[in-house]
Amino acid sequence: MTHYPEPIIKLIQSLSRLPGIGKKTAERLTLHILHASPGEAATLAADIIELKSSIRLCEICFSFSDQERCKICTDPSRDKSLICVVENPTDMAAVEKSKGYHGIYHILGGLLSPIDGIGPDDIRIRELMKRAVPGKIQEIILATKTNVEGEATASYILAKLKKTNIRLTRIASGIPMGGDLQYIDHLTMQKAMEKRYGF
């Protein structure tokens, strides 16, 4: 690689700092950008700059936004009495992609993890408490992931909000759709049996 001129080496190094991009891929991308039209390369560079300068967190749900309030919080067709609590914007994107949800969100920005020194004050639990106004909010869905930290976070929020008369729910665990029973771990299977429902 050392035979490349400096600007090529620099871009290869910058790109290979990105997650999942190795030296080889970075080299391929750099040579592609070199051959691309000047407009395409300029657009890419401008989009990176714009991203960093214009994105902030929605003041209501803390998801990414280029305004004070995000698209979802300002969408009149969304049910504002229904809050789905997720760990991060990626999890929120996963719920959005399913197209099965029409409420709004609350992004915690992390999960409780005593081992990593992450307590209730390090994630946006206080902000969730402020939003949990009985009468205004009908239901809060706890959609943190189903590992130890996710379950602990859900339990903590549950305990904190129990006294309000807001309905509190947890996303279902069980066999994935199309999933073959023989490949399911036994904890998931236990959960699926425990939460079985009648017709």
Place this chain on the structure above:
Amino acid sequence: MTHYPEPIIKLIQSLSRLPGIGKKTAERLTLHILHASPGEAATLAADIIELKSSIRLCEICFSFSDQERCKICTDPSRDKSLICVVENPTDMAAVEKSKGYHGIYHILGGLLSPIDGIGPDDIRIRELMKRAVPGKIQEIILATKTNVEGEATASYILAKLKKTNIRLTRIASGIPMGGDLQYIDHLTMQKAMEKRYGF
């Protein structure tokens, strides 16, 4: 994806135009850049801009350079009487990585391909002829790839340069090192048998 703010969608789209980067990877990279330090993002954007503005072709060998002449053509330790002819800078990089070559290069910028309308005037064969000065150049190694176009290009150059008393060679074909004989295609095997050498 439509729930993301505009600047995020724009960068995802710009990144997914790169080869081998799908929507999912582009989304992951965008969220990484969003969380990265402002410095890291600015560096990446600046490196893209600098790449496009500062890279040109070496006036001798036509590889990438940020000067009139590239690092290799100006390296006093390189043997200037030995030219390795390759299709493109990626192939040149492959030869460089092997660290087995100490001459200089000639980048054709393509291969002869009548089917795609690429003739001798469309690639840098005339420029190679100009460089092929007997006395100054001892040997020209034809290192175009071993498919139909690569072989045709090598043959064409061979015919053109036959009358000079420059030594003309072609890179060897055969079983890759560590290659298992049973997985080798029969053309490679034929070539490996035909070009067998004594001890």
